[in-house]
Amino acid sequence: MNRLLLNKIILILSTLSAVIGISFLFWILATLSYKGITSIHWTTFTKDLVEGGIRNLLVGQFTMALMATVVAVPVGMMAGIYLREYGHGSKLASIIRNLSDVMMSAPSIVIGVFVYALLVDPFGGYNGLAGVVALAIMMIPIIISTTDNMLALVPTELREAGMALGGSKHKIILQIVVRAAKVGITTGILLSFARIIGETAPLLFTSANNQFFTMDLTGQFPSLTVSIYNLATYPDTVSRELAWAASFILTAIVLCINLVGRFVIRNKE
């Protein structure tokens, strides 16, 4: 009897906790959707920030995130391949793996400060490239870790089978092992992209922000997240509404990328 009672209590408690957690999430999403959708106009997408739209911000944010991805994916994947396939068991590999794990949990504002000291201060001002570098630094450890873990799931026999057919190590890795881990690695890249597209802190004092449309990465660069931060602190309703609209759009983007990532995984299974 005691056992059954305890079972019920635990069941009720855990259900309650789940409901509380999820209801906060829905509260956020509901408020965001309500305020966001009512604040979106056609001109939100066609005009730049200076005229009350977010066109330049979207383009700027994606430009920086995509460029960071272009930098981080090859570096992260190669490092991951080194850790799993070449440096297996070596001291250097275990040091790199640990450092990479530490980097992954490093506060993003610290990365912002670091890049500020490295690429903003010495070059006389905020610039888009510094933003790209900051985002890439955030992304690399995530991709290293995903690649490392996904390659670990590839059975050893597959490597040996490739070798037994007369393959050289690098060919086996590139043509068989990475291909076998392709879905996992792709998903990891998508999820890390979703992570950096919504980052504010690394951009706050690297690329800063720009009200106008620009593709010049040597100057201040438009950013959606930094704009949300700025707009939300302004007293006027127009700015606040734009902040809501931008937040909603950003959330929708991140959600979509996450869904695509999950969809890819599910299809694989």
Add this chain to the structure above:
Amino acid sequence: MAKNNLVMELKDFSFTYAGAEKSSLKKINLPIEENKITAMIGPSGCGKSTLLRAMNRIHDLYPGNTYEGKINLYKEDGSKQNILELKKENDFIKLRQEVGMIFQKPTPFPMSIFDNVAYGLRLSGMKNKSELQGHVEEALKGAAIWEETKDRLNKSALGLSGGQQQRLCIARAVALKPRVLLFDEPTSALDPISTGAIEELIAEIKSEVSVVIVTHNMQQASRLSDYTAFMYLGDLAEFDKTDKIFLNPKEKLTEDYITGRFG
């Protein structure tokens, strides 16, 4: 030099894993006859897989192992080569094209059926498309899987059943026309029907390639092989014709093992 009927010969071969104090294999002397099936049996941990994996030096994927003695590989022209002297990656590649290997679990690559079979051929430098197609078809026919796969050559090999995957792996290895094929418990992950198909296949390909097979299944060894090596604790306890080993073994230990008194 007169051409003998050996394809491989192990002489006083010892093997020690990286970091291990004791040798896993001690002074093994074992002849592998051409176009015959040699089975290696013995209880778990006796070193039969270790021995098999030395014969195409797949051990060298992992650093630090030590070999002693000789493993001679006799080439088609009668010349011999001690494969323990190989050092360069290129030489290993050549060795493994001559001494192929099939694993316990089927190991199809994540690509189409055609590309799986063509993989080794492409590695060996074959580029001509029609030549590749010819060889792939021949190999799939040779591995008795052509009928099942000819309409889906461009589909992923991962969609095949376990038994089909294993035959595909054999086709992939046979396509390179190796001198020797090493089988490491090739049917222990398969059902009885697939096992039967694989055994039939192994019996057929021996006209073209010499086979060494490690098995836990003594019936399989007695059904399939011409010669049997019984290994025990890193030693080659007895080696003879399969009939002899199973009907009239010299060693008490061999008799005890094959009659199921231990192991």
